[in-house]
Amino acid sequence: MALVTTPLGAPLAYSLTEDDDLDTAGVTNIRNGPCTLYAVELVAATEDPEPLYAKFYNQDGSALTFGTTAPVMIIPVEEDTAILVVIPGGLPFTSGLSAAGCSEDGSAVTTEPDSAFRMRAVTADN
Numbered sequence: 001m002a003l004v005t006t007p008l009g010a011p012l013a014y015s016l017t018e019d020d021d022l023d024t025a026g027v028t029n030i031r032n033g034p035c036t037l038y039a040v041e042l043v044a045a046t047e048d049p050e051p052l053y054a055k056f057y058n059q060d061g062s063a064l065t066f067g068t069t070a071p072v073m074i075i076p077v078e079e080d081t082a083i084l085v086v087i088p089g090g091l092p093f094t095s096g097l098s099a100a101g102c103s104e105d106g107s108a109v110t111t112e113p114d115s116a117f118r119m120r121a122v123t124a125d126n
Helices: none
Strands: 004-007 014-019 035-044 052-058 073-077 081-093 097-102 117-125
Touching: 035 052, 035 073, 052 117, 073 081, 097 117
Parallel strands: none
Antiparallel strands: 004 014, 014 117, 035 081, 035 117, 052 073, 052 097
16 A cells, blocks of 8 residues: 555544555655644564664655655664554654655665555644
């Protein structure tokens, strides 16, 4: 499945964005502009023997260069694990929210996850 964003409906101004295969290709500007991230769920499959890393960038996608652009947030996820990170008050991404999944910590994004790395994010427009 490709990246899918679903509005959660009135009176909520939030949307749920899902990517069932977050990888080194990344997803850029998932809300097509500035947004605030309120929660993210990450699921790593059993086939990944080392931690996976979800990396989040404050980029609109046009200038995002993995390994050069520093991530705003990195979340490690152990194999066969699902985690939920809730951000009270939210974390604003003033240019746009972009993300990538890989097997390295730090700013590098070169090694693909061995299996599907699922991301679900709750966001709202700024």
